[in-house]
Amino acid sequence: MSDDAVPPPGRVLREPGSPEGTGLGSYRDWLAANGGPDVGSYDELLRWSLYRPEAFWASIWDHFGVRGERGDQVLGRTEMPGAEWFPGARLNYAEHMVGALDDPASDENDLAIIARSQTRDPLEMTYGELRDQVGRARAGLIRLGVGHGDRVAAYVPHVPEAIVVFLAAASLGAIWAACAPEFGARSVVDRLGQVEPTVLIAVSSYRYGEKVIDHRDELETIRAGLPTVQHVVALDYGDHPVPDALSWTDFLSEAAAPEFDRVAFDHPLYVLFSSGTTGLPKAIVHGHGGILMEHLKLFGLLMEVRPGERMFWFTTTAWAMWNITISGLLRHGTLVLLDGNPLWPDLGAQWKLAAEAGVSLLGLSPGYIMSCRKEGITPPTWPELRMIGTTGAPLPAEAFDWLYEKLGPELIVNPFSGGTDVCSGFVGGSPWQPVYRGEMAGVALGCDVTAFDEAGNPVVGQLGELVLRAPMPSMPVSFWNDEDGSRYRDAYFDTYDGIWRHGDWVYFTERGSCVITGRSDATLNRGGVRLGTAEFYTVVEELPEVADSLVVHLEDSEGGSGELMLFVALVDGAELDDDLRTRIAGALRRELSPRHVPDLVAAVPAVPRTLTGKKLEKPIKQVLRGRSVDEVISADAVSGADAVPAFVAAAGRS
Numbered sequence: 001m002s003d004d005a006v007p008p009p010g011r012v013l014r015e016p017g018s019p020e021g022t023g024l025g026s027y028r029d030w031l032a033a034n035g036g037p038d039v040g041s042y043d044e045l046l047r048w049s050l051y052r053p054e055a056f057w058a059s060i061w062d063h064f065g066v067r068g069e070r071g072d073q074v075l076g077r078t079e080m081p082g083a084e085w086f087p088g089a090r091l092n093y094a095e096h097m098v099g100a101l102d103d104p105a106s107d108e109n110d111l112a113i114i115a116r117s118q119t120r121d122p123l124e125m126t127y128g129e130l131r132d133q134v135g136r137a138r139a140g141l142i143r144l145g146v147g148h149g150d151r152v153a154a155y156v157p158h159v160p161e162a163i164v165v166f167l168a169a170a171s172l173g174a175i176w177a178a179c180a181p182e183f184g185a186r187s188v189v190d191r192l193g194q195v196e197p198t199v200l201i202a203v204s205s206y207r208y209g210e211k212v213i214d215h216r217d218e219l220e221t222i223r224a225g226l227p228t229v230q231h232v233v234a235l236d237y238g239d240h241p242v243p244d245a246l247s248w249t250d251f252l253s254e255a256a257a258p259e260f261d262r263v264a265f266d267h268p269l270y271v272l273f274s275s276g277t278t279g280l281p282k283a284i285v286h287g288h289g290g291i292l293m294e295h296l297k298l299f300g301l302l303m304e305v306r307p308g309e310r311m312f313w314f315t316t317t318a319w320a321m322w323n324i325t326i327s328g329l330l331r332h333g334t335l336v337l338l339d340g341n342p343l344w345p346d347l348g349a350q351w352k353l354a355a356e357a358g359v360s361l362l363g364l365s366p367g368y369i370m371s372c373r374k375e376g377i378t379p380p381t382w383p384e385l386r387m388i389g390t391t392g393a394p395l396p397a398e399a400f401d402w403l404y405e406k407l408g409p410e411l412i413v414n415p416f417s418g419g420t421d422v423c424s425g426f427v428g429g430s431p432w433q434p435v436y437r438g439e440m441a442g443v444a445l446g447c448d449v450t451a452f453d454e455a456g457n458p459v460v461g462q463l464g465e466l467v468l469r470a471p472m473p474s475m476p477v478s479f480w481n482d483e484d485g486s487r488y489r490d491a492y493f494d495t496y497d498g499i500w501r502h503g504d505w506v507y508f509t510e511r512g513s514c515v516i517t518g519r520s521d522a523t524l525n526r527g528g529v530r531l532g533t534a535e536f537y538t539v540v541e542e543l544p545e546v547a548d549s550l551v552v553h554l555e556d557s558e559g560g561s562g563e564l565m566l567f568v569a570l571v572d573g574a575e576l577d578d579d580l581r582t583r584i585a586g587a588l589r590r591e592l593s594p595r596h597v598p599d600l601v602a603a604v605p606a607v608p609r610t611l612t613g614k615k616l617e618k619p620i621k622q623v624l625r626g627r628s629v630d631e632v633i634s635a636d637a638v639s640g641a642d643a644v645p646a647f648v649a650a651a652g653r654s
Contacts, residue, residue: 010436017431023304024432042432049445064296083471086265093288094170095260097329098131111334118340119207135258137168140251144231148173153197157339173263176270180316184636185218189225191273194283196228205238209344265289266477283480294424294474295327302430305331312336313363320420355380366395373402387412394534397438439513463507468500524553539591545574548607552621566598576603602650608640
């Protein structure tokens with residue numbers, strides 16, 4: 001990989017803040033007072049967390065006052081796969097979300113949730129009200145026969161009721177699984193059918209902006225496809241009732257103080273599903289203890305959420321960010337929820353909601369930020385905002401420039417990366433680290449992450465496979481119905497023995513910061529120069545005529561340069577003429593390399609994406625190599641599937 005292009009060093013846009021009185025500062029002082037190291041920088045703390053993982057994770061338990069029995073060991077087994085965390089522990093994740101109101105810093109009148117919806121009126125919920133509803137929902141689930149290990153499924157939007165039922169199920173040791181209502185019936189059954197739920201929480205319609213989406217037929221198909229479901233609970237939501245279902249009012253009719261059944265550290269908490277563009281998605285099982293420990297670290301130390309702070313990160317119940325962001329309740333924060341169209345009534349809607357709510361931690365997608373920049377949006381400013389987090393795709397350097405120009409020098413821009421697989425981030429930033437233009441600040445505490453070359457050697461300053469050399473508590477407990485663990489091993493451990501290969505293409509700088517340039521199976525390798533697809537999109541989508549793009553490299557099996565095909569979706573009124581083709585080629589030649597000027601540039605009506613927003617690079621590549629669309633792409637698991645024939649025709653493969 002010696003010929004790989006390495007971007008220039010990132011300029012420091014924000015110096016590290018003082019840790020005094022913050023989450024990291026309090027933790028640092030606690031460590032020094034309790035027999036831990038006396039550290040003076042984030043890098044020192046990171047090194048200790050990697051060299052002494054058992055001491056580090058024990059300190060997370062003790063510093064945050066985890067309720068339960070810790071047991072005598074932190075790591076029973078260290079081998080991957082198969083690492084065993086806190087083998088003697090007993091705890092319950094939900095107890096830490098709503099069960100700590102005896103904390104003197106907490107108050108049952110503090111706001112837990114601010115919910116905004118395009119389907120119904122605004123709603124707010126205090127911690128006392130959330131606790132009451134979790135107790136009632138727990139009693140409702142018990143009446144429906146739900147117990148330890150049973151599965152509770154949901155077909156609901158990002159509304160407070162989803163959090164209530166999830167926490168009630170977790171309190172019983174039951175297992176949660178969810179799909180958002182924008183999923184088609186086949187996609188829902190492909191996911192939820194794997195876990196064989198006994199209870200389904202559902203809606204049958206919702207509003208997306210001004211449009212009413214009637215999913216009564218889809219819900220009927222879903223119920224028929226889930227024969228294990230014995231009871232359906234209907235939310236009081238939307239324009240159409242759910243037939244033959246228990247009402248939400250009746251479900252919550254029994255007042256009961258919430259209780260929390262303490263379970264083993266690796267007892268399943270929820271099942272998350274991979275994007276699943278075709279075939280059955282991976283059903284990834286996460287445990288109570290791993291999620292609790294990882295999210296205490298994430299929100300308590302790296303994001304530094306403080307009691308009463310407000311957090312808004314647009315997500316749906318189908319994306320791991322739902323599971324991640326609701327854990328802000330672990331720090332007694334306030335969640336700001338939005339269900340519906342995040343771009344309605346206009347592109348500035350998310351900024352407006354965040355400003356009105358006084359959000360401190362705001363999560364935005366890189367694509368949304370770049371669209372706002374491109375359209376000349378002037379975001380509002382408000383005093384509470386201190387951090388903008390991003391994930392899901394690389395954040396271009398130009399996005400950093402725009403955010404700091406518009407929002408000021410004290411802002412912490414914090415892109416991080418991890419995923420559904422670990423339900424967290426293993427590279428990203430914190431207030432105690434500098435912000436580098438176009439880069440992620442570095443490795444997260446307790447995550448032994450590096451880049452490997454093709455021979456399995458760690459590399460710095462060049463592109464490589466992102467790997468984890470040591471276990472994290474929130475690595476999956478298992479895959480559902482993977483009795484011998486073969487699918488789990490094949491997903492992460494098929495390349496390097498005992499090393500987790502994540503599938504991202506990354507380089508680390510000498511400073512410890514890093515850039516993820518795309519999926520390693522979508523890397524563009526032309527004449528020995530490797531580039532991530534994200535770098536390609538940053539250049540192309542800067543052009544004012546280009547709304548979206550997708551690039552595919554069809555390699556030559558005989559060692560030639562292959563075919564590089566660029567597909568562009570244009571803004572309204574734009575035309576792909578010779579002038580635009582010339583400007584695209586010139587920008588790519590100038591910004592990337594002459595070898596990455598496409599052999600074909602073609603216009604398409606839209607770029608297909610998974611329902612979590614990822615471009616269908618690999619499936620489109622498979623279609624262009626001759627596989628049938630139906631074989632490769634499940635139409636109701638993606639948006640823009642009807643545009644795929646245009647790719648085939650434009651590439652001359654029809």
